[in-house]
Amino acid sequence: MLYIIPTKRGIGIELWGAYGDLNNFYEVIGKFWNDEKASEKLGFENRDKLISNFSFEIRKAKDNSRLKRENNHLYPFEEGKYLGTQFSWVHFLFSISALKYNMQFYETNKFDISVILQIEFWLEKAMNSYDETGARNLIPFINDGLHGANEYIYQCMRTTNLEYFLLGGGKKAFRKLPELLKRGIFYTEESMLLS
Structure with missing residues (x-):
């Protein structure tokens, strides 16, 4: 099972799973990028x-x-080796947005969708x-709050991340994150400054 926990200082998340879980996620991601035919579409190369x-x-x-542990942090009764990696909130949110946008150009199946829904959950x-208070304003960015079609999405992610x-x-920085992410929302004043 894949699961996500926040990092200690709130800079981002740790994504954990057994080898098979991470391999499945990696294969799902691989279906929705690096396609020469699609690269002609506006912004595809940047995504x-x-x-x-x-x-x-x-x-x-x-x-x-990357990260390793011998049991599942959330469900200690599940034995085995768990592997993980860290992402900033910004990198993870922009990446999921780009991935979900690209999914509309390919054939998807129930497994692909279930993996993405599990990650969102x-x-x-x-x-x-x-931080429940900060999360209230941040959760909408999981559900297509960021403009996945942005032709400069990579640069937008990098500047926001910095x-x-x-x-x-x-927690103070975490609560300011929704304001920073506005540059990733189409037609906001912040996104227009990047154009």
Whole structure:
């Protein structure tokens, strides 16, 4: 089972799962990017760069090159090796948005959708467990609040991520994150400044 928990200082999340869970997630991600035919569409190359970085971290986790633990943090009765990796909230939210946008150009099945829904469920749970007050304003960004078709989505993620890191983490920074993410919403004043 995949699951997500917040990092200690609230900079982001830890994504955990057994090898098979991470491998399945990696394969689902791989279906929705790096396609030469689709790369001609506006912004596709930029989304590919974002999803590629995201996919790289999942691959490194499943290949035992990131975080490791011997049992499931949330369900200690489940034995076995758990592997994980860390993402900032910003990187994770933008990556999921780009991935979901790309999914509309490909054939999807119930398994693909279930994996994405599982990730969304655990992401929301991680937000609430870190800070319910901040999560209330952040959860809408999971459900297509960010503009996945943004032709500069990778650059938008990078600048937002930098600004978030400069806030230094903690609940105060977490509560400011929705304001920073406005640059990823189509037609907001913040997104127009990037154009």
